[in-house]
Amino acid sequence: MGKGYVHVYTGNGKGKTTAALGLALRAVCAGKKVFFGQFVKGMDYSELKAANFLPNFVIEQFGRGCFIHGEPSDEDAKAAKDGLRKLKNMLEEGNFDLVVMDEVNIALYFKLITSSEVIEAVNNRAEHVEVVLTGRYAPQEIIEIADLVTEMKEVKHYYQKGIIARKGIEF
Template sequence: MKGYIHIYTGNGKGKTTASLGLAVRAALADKKVFIGQFIKGMEYSELKLPDYIPNIKIYQFGRDCFIYNEPTEEDILAARQGLDICREVLKEGEWDVVILDELNIALYYNLFQVQEVLEILDNKKENVEVVITGRYAPKELIDKADLVTEMVEIKHYYNQGVEARKGVEY
């Protein structure tokens, strides 16, 4: 079976959530799911998912959420190491679904280059389904993808001062 490339992008809420929904669906269909989270290094609720569904594995390739500051050398190193791991995961083809969560944000902050990601996607095993999330998907990735969904924010309670809530936003 051919694996396709999905992108979930846009300024609306729900990109990671949609990818996690797909992960659960795939895992419950006896598929192996690898989730690599770029940028993220904090304690998100989804990190408990492998405790409940053993054929899902989640790895974080971030140290902290630096999006309000400039990335440090350590942030760049963590992202690059994560990209190297994902390169091998996609090339080996052991996982049925590979989610590259917030990869678009890593690109936006120049933690690595879009050309590197395109090369990795060109060398993935044909059967691997890939999901890439994050705002600011570059045109080159959009052109490469088989499915692109843009989440559009129409209204968000964050603008009324509601902070991120455990179990809903993290």
């Protein structure tokens, strides 16, 4: 694959994880190996079943099964730190062609991990590994190390009409 690049998908609009999943699907269909690590998340999202259908696709959550409201707990921080440690090793080993750090920017926003830790992990990766960092509130230092940055901007959303999250579409 040659040199791997760093993508950031951020912003307040819907579609950051979905875009990363689309890229992961494309990579798997091209014979690449993908690891999809989800920070903060621990709930039963439909994409967790993808590994049952896609060869060379591994997904793991680094959250506690609930969304963080208010101040994060020590358990939230431990889950994020453990996840980052695992991803750092994967990035260095280079056994996966694409590594997605889903919602890592939210973990940074809640100060569960630091930007310097994430940047160190990304910078020390095997040269061929492509990396995607998702989540709203991407800090400037993450944007600066990226080769590609996409900001999802909400223009209109059916949540505003009271539509709740639907299985297979939002989760």
